[in-house]
Amino acid sequence: MTLTTPEAVESEPTKPQQARRSAKSSGGLGRYILVRFLLIFPTVFILVTLVFFLMRVIGNPITASVGGRLTPDQLQERLHAAGYDRPVFVQYLEYLGGIVRGDFGMTSTDNRPITEVIVTYGGATAELVFYALIVALVLGIPLGMLAAYVRDKWPDVLFRALAILTYATPVFFGGLLLKLVFSVWLGVLPLGDRASTRVSLVLDNIPGATGIYLIDALRTGNGQIIGDVLQHAVLPALTLGLLTAGIFLRLVRANMIGSLGSEYVDAARSRGVREARLVRTHAFRPALVPIITVMGLQIAMLLGGSVLTETTFGWRGLGFELNQYLSARDFVAVQGIVAMLAVIVAVTNFIVDVVAALIDPRVRF
């Protein structure tokens, strides 16, 4: 017998209502994607503006570089030739004009196009972020699942404490500590760099080098080279990855606990589904949705953390170069790199937002 109530009859959509709802839904998704895309521009613009003005507060690259060798008049002459003595707002408008034309300028200290710096060192940063993400996912998700399953028992307490510890520890401190233990005291892992000097020379000189050492090493097919690259990646990957692993652990745990306590899981349990299958299939998938949403933010965090990680380990990527240019007061270089990173983060967040909206329609509204 089918239970039919007036409410049930009224709540069942008619075909025109279904069509209207469908149109509304796709229009909503389209509007959502458009809004998210348009938000990229003010985000990048605000960041570039902030960096532009902040950098001018800390000084100029010419004084930092040759100020100790030139008389004040000679220094002033060079500042004038470079245009650094013009009103800041004039310099700002000129810079914005360049960005619109796709010209990010040349670094002041070593006369390289910003785009060349991005291309040369971007691969190294992407590689480090990839390793860190692997570490974060491999450690964070399984441990989060386990912590949820053994909730409030001592392993759960331990995992939560570790998560807070990894999340709260400053990246550079964690890196230094790992270096001290594994490179200095135990001597089992390298101090820094992306590869040993010998291997770097090989990888930099192979035809069509990508700049991503793992890919180039795999192309050589030489086990020693691959091993050398991976060995150098361990500590930087752990340093940066543990930061995010802690976040993933807590997030997965919280969401898994929510899922495990839900009615449909109870129903599955009452139907005799085994616990392991219950956790893996019924509780885990819903817990993934927030992870995907958060992952966009974590990319930004990983890129930010990569500056300190790369500096700590001499990992010559964009973060490392950003630190070097910052020390040299090369504001053109810093602006360019930050602008490029802002675009990458904004676009990544956009993609993540779209994926999240596709997975979970509730996200759109």
Added chain:
Amino acid sequence: MASVTKWGKRGIALGAGAAATALVLTGCASSSVSDTALNGMSIGTTDKVTSLDPAGSYDNGSFAVQNQVFPFLMNTPVGSPDVEPDIAESAEFTNDTTYEVTLKEGLQFANGNDLTSSDVKFSFDRELKINNENGPQSLLANLKSIDTPDETTVVFNLDHADQTWPQVLSSPAGPIVDEEVFSADELTPAADIVKGKAFAGQYEITSYKENDTIQYKANPKYDGLLGKAKTDEVTASYYTKETDLKLAVQQGDVDVAYRSLTPTDISDLRKDDSVKVYDGPGGEIRYLVFNFNTQPFGASQSDKDEAKALAVRQAVADVVDRAKIAEDVYNNTYSPLYSMVPDGLTGAAKPFQELYGDGDGGPDVDKAKQTLSEAGVTGKVQLDIQYAPDHYGSTSDDEYAELKTQLENSGLFTVNIQSTVYTTYAVERTKDAYPVYQLGWFPDFSDADNYLSPFFTKDNFVQNHYDDPEIQDLISEEQQESDADARAALIEQAQEREATQISTLPLLQGKSVAVASKDVKGLTLDSSYKFRYATLSK
């Protein structure tokens, strides 16, 4: 559901496989790659290279590279601060303002191009034309024009007489470049220089990754003063942290570590039997500047008094214990400096040692007290001293804390020390913001004039309102004096004159320090202040 389970299993299997593979490969890794073994000498440094193109750099890191690969008309032989013809057959002043250089016959760049007078003229003309903001063209301020009457003759026409011109040719402004590879009106990218093999120094660069790794190979075509390189291949690795460099030389990852190790690391390495620490004279000096307008009793002060102002400067000179600063703060990686001209250079004297303190370099508080008393200075003198920790190293904090302690312990001074970031400091000090302040100096070339002209001539680098015609005349005379002994005497007089007036108070001279494994030979640190790879061997 079935697909989720399948995904979960695949995910776990994939992760486990990747982790296992990584562990296995990591376990198999060794630090050497048999088919790419590094030959020759490996050198580690924390220097930074701004540009391989000489027109685009004026810093120690870039010059260190350029010294190995570009030829110079004049250069300092090993062990001497004085220049001699390098790729030149002869070089001399034909009159006060004309300097004629004759090149050796048959010179070539590593790429086979002939090195002629045209390349020499091109090298200097482009520096002036490019006028890069980081370039060394200020050293060519005295150059009016260059003539090249034939392929081996170069005639430099100067604006005014200057005996240091041969030294300028050995400085960061002096590298000779290949006009067929380098651009005449803009900086040439390092990749193009390396690809074009535009080198005629003792080495050529075979692989270049800026501030990462540079591979050098001995250049058989070099035909100059310094002779052939003793080691065929050299690899320079650039480290970002001094501690990493220290560990690298200790663990044998590099054969030689040069610039810069911290005083603590050097002290530690001296105790390590696996390495040897080499000390040599360094060109860097550290000194105090007195702004003659704003210092106590200065010309713009309400209680201005020239005699009292001088007495204050003299009292500071009497009280300062340089040896204590050098030992306690710098672990003797700096040595006491008693003149603006550092030890080792021709004409260097030590007037501050003789005139102040106990006459032997140590402090004498009673003498300082008497000096102030005789000038009518009563009560404690307020000294505001400024320094820049980011430019001169974080040890400046300790250095100036020690200086403050010494001055205050004498009972004659109340000292207020402040630090300012360098880019602000460099501007503010010329606006009379600091009565007494820290400065340092790296020489452009190893000649005493490079420690006098920049500080005491009319339009000088210091800009502290010190204007003494007598010392300016002495400097002008020594620049024009061709007789070496007479010139040395004038240089000494200039130092003595300055010491009586104390526009600047010399404090410390940096030592050059290198650390090498025990099997390295030929490592030389001399008053040329150049570190040459070509003398090294194993």
